[in-house]
Amino acid sequence: MREEVSPKAVRIPVSDLHASVSDPALTSMTLLNDIAGRFPQAVSFAAGRPYEGYYLTDDLSRYLSAFEKYLAEDLAMTPEGIRRTFFQYGRTKGFIHELIARHLKLDEGLTVDPESIVVTTGCQEAMILILRALYRDDRDVVLAAMPSYVGFIGAARIVGMPVWPVREGPGGIDLEDLNRQVEAVKAQGLRPRACYVVPDFANPSGACVSVADRARLLELASRHDFLLLEDNPYSLFRSTGERPPTLKSSDDESRVVYLGSFAKTAFAGARVGYIVADQLVTVADKQESLLADHLAKLKSMTTLNTSTVAQAVVGGYLLENGCSLEGATVREAKVYRRNLHAVLAGMEARFGPGRPHHGKVAWNSPQGGMFLVVTLPFRADDEVLEYSAAEFGVLWTPMHHFYAGAGGLHQIRLSFSVLSVEEISLGLDRLARLVDDLA
Amino acid sequence: MREEVSPKAVRIPVSDLHASVSDPALTSMTLLNDIAGRFPQAVSFAAGRPYEGYYLTDDLSRYLSAFEKYLAEDLAMTPEGIRRTFFQYGRTKGFIHELIARHLKLDEGLTVDPESIVVTTGCQEAMILILRALYRDDRDVVLAAMPSYVGFIGAARIVGMPVWPVREGPGGIDLEDLNRQVEAVKAQGLRPRACYVVPDFANPSGACVSVADRARLLELASRHDFLLLEDNPYSLFRSTGERPPTLKSSDDESRVVYLGSFAKTAFAGARVGYIVADQLVTVADKQESLLADHLAKLKSMTTLNTSTVAQAVVGGYLLENGCSLEGATVREAKVYRRNLHAVLAGMEARFGPGRPHHGKVAWNSPQGGMFLVVTLPFRADDEVLEYSAAEFGVLWTPMHHFYAGAGGLHQIRLSFSVLSVEEISLGLDRLARLVDDLA
Known part of the structure; x- marks a missing residue:
């Protein structure tokens, strides 16, 4: 909660601050965190954080x-x-x-x-x-x-x-x-x-x-x-x-x-x-x-x-x-490997050959890491992300944030580092319903 | 020790790097640390660090x-x-x-x-x-x-x-x-x-x-x-x-x-x-x-x-x-107070009324903090600091470093936060000998 502000308090127009303050590269994280914060129950493919299941505070x-x-x-x-x-x-x-x-x-x-x-x-x-x-x-x-x-x-x-x-x-x-x-x-x-x-x-x-x-x-x-x-x-x-x-x-x-x-x-x-x-x-x-x-x-x-x-x-x-x-990270690496396979198999099961949107939804198959990119048959921007979170309970990151504002408008990043296999499955079901709705 | 460098290794002229890299504000600390490092036995009025006598690693x-x-x-x-x-x-x-x-x-x-x-x-x-x-x-x-x-x-x-x-x-x-x-x-x-x-x-x-x-x-x-x-x-x-x-x-x-x-x-x-x-x-x-x-x-x-x-x-x-x-800092404050008094009394005893350089050496009397400034009847730059360290075993900070290169050439900063009363006395004796030598 904000304290009372004195009526005499100075106001600084944002245009008097360095341009980086208003640049999408700096504002997008705030915006994405804000959306994520408003839908805590959604399955989140958005967070690019490491797996935290093996941390113990006493270790410090x-x-x-x-x-x-x-x-x-x-x-x-x-x-x-x-x-x-x-x-x-x-x-x-x-x-x-x-x-x-x-x-x-x-x-x-x-x-x-x-x-x-x-x-x-x-x-x-x-x-x-x-x-x-x-x-x-x-x-x-x-x-x-x-x-x-x-x-x-x-x-x-x-x-x-x-x-x-x-x-x-x-x-x-x-x-x-x-x-x-x-x-x-x-x-x-x-x-x-x-x-x-x-x-x-x-x-x-x-x-x-x-x-x-x-x-x-x-x-x-x-x-x-x-x-x-x-x-x-x-x-x-x-x-x-x-x-x-x-x-x-x-x-x-x-x-x-x-x-x-x-x-x-x-x-x-x-x-x-x-x-x-x-x-x-x-x-x-x-x-x-x-x-x-x-x-x-x-x-x-x-x-x-x-x-x-x-x-x-x-x-x-x-x-x-x-x-x-x-x-040191053998256990974490195993989680990422398991999750990558779960996401790739899950995408195949929902959008692969014989499925309704086959050919219209595409994705890459990284050999490791924490991310993959899905191309959708519709615009997937911040507004659609908000709709996805509110109506279908699934979060992801619009790719345009990684293009310095010039591209990626039909793509989303799926991050799978902190999820369980069950959450991945549930999240992909919800993503499939979003695609059904918008494609 | 530096590893062998390949003969094909690229060389970057320092003039191709941002000007701050060569600015005195950034190079002076390295230079001063270098001088201090070469005279570990000198009494140091140079370091602006907090008193460390009450730290305990287990506290962390x-x-x-x-x-x-x-x-x-x-x-x-x-x-x-x-x-x-x-x-x-x-x-x-x-x-x-x-x-x-x-x-x-x-x-x-x-x-x-x-x-x-x-x-x-x-x-x-x-x-x-x-x-x-x-x-x-x-x-x-x-x-x-x-x-x-x-x-x-x-x-x-x-x-x-x-x-x-x-x-x-x-x-x-x-x-x-x-x-x-x-x-x-x-x-x-x-x-x-x-x-x-x-x-x-x-x-x-x-x-x-x-x-x-x-x-x-x-x-x-x-x-x-x-x-x-x-x-x-x-x-x-x-x-x-x-x-x-x-x-x-x-x-x-x-x-x-x-x-x-x-x-x-x-x-x-x-x-x-x-x-x-x-x-x-x-x-x-x-x-x-x-x-x-x-x-x-x-x-x-x-x-x-x-x-x-x-x-x-x-x-x-x-x-x-x-x-x-x-x-939390009652004990440290006591040390700083004790040391400030020791430095001021020590300066008075060595350069005050009736002493040889009275009137030619001046200093301020702060009411707290960790620093005071001494004005000397000779140029006190990095070269004189090196001479002071090598010949008299006392370190201090040339004030010109705090003037962005435009002033303070006859002044030095004495920092007293990490010293004992005995070290202060010994250091001021040495400073007095430097003044005898150069004034």
């Missing part, structure tokens, strides 16, 4: 103790040093970088210099830092496959950096279009500084880039001299087939800035992520330093060090699992 | 439990709700807003609507959010007394917003100069959007704004139609005299955006701060919403929710202390 204290033990025994820290680590301002680049490097070695086969890692306040801050660093002036643009993660578009809006759209196909970012768009950027006198990609099970599309296309992507970046921002929150959650290598693992020109998240592999709420930025930055007289150190300067004026308590909790979790997140 | 788990109990008993949350609160993405504005409102009532006599509070990743993020919101286009400027907190200047550099300097006198920001500068800003066709002030024991000067000047400051803001950004990390640490009211407590036009920090009253490392933004923002057709809700949208693309674990730890600490931080 145990993780803190495990991390304390590591400081004392492995790093031979004094009690004063430990206290300082937990309570005081600390190293801007963070203090769990060695553990993150071990995880990357174990789970992704990646060898990274721990000094090139900046631990960030979630991967979201990592995006802010790299975009702030690369957006030198208004000739700089960043490319991204559309549809794209709304958090990335939002970060670019905050920084003010233009996002130049690239087509996405069933195999992820369309490399021919990327080449075309980079040339178009250059032809306009602009500079393509980087391209944002989620090679494994992109949010929202679930698409995965093939091994051959990963190599071509690196070649393209080299040929046109731009960086790749590789965002990898989902690669551990593959359902079928072999895990392809990360872009970073074939990156012999240091063209890949790697964005890491613990939101899906540890705890979303902790807000701990990281960025690997091993690029060399040259200052006057050939002095060289790591891009990570320049990002740390930006971070020192954005949030200072990442919360010590949050780092310690994630650090303890890594330690308890021998730094393997693949090992 | 207890705070988590206290907060869990509050969720279960006071907020009647289910075990699932509690788990979700600790582990999942959460409310962007945070979940300890009610406790913060109680603290403001108890410790500052301030009544604020909890909905107008955004819990932030330290006060640093609060500065980023409000500056990002107010910096609509390149006509917008923010005013600030010089010398000023380097974290504020740095936040403005990240956002790209110009900081317009205002003179500071012994009683804090010079209101005549503020009036003059606001008129100068307007005469240039620019918009003075806000003025940043630390009314109680400013960092670096230790200056405190009088009660009369607080009223005049509010009048000025009203007359010229700008906001006041009141930053208040130190008001609880007053040594003598009565605590003046905050600006926010006399703010009947909602002109004050209040910036709160727990860094000095709880734990710096946790990175929990907040912003009170009860201004009304008008959108089309007279719809009104709180500025806090617009800042939350920006926050959702900067760091999402503030770390749940960090919020829970600070929440538990507030609960254990009945939400009074004045009560």
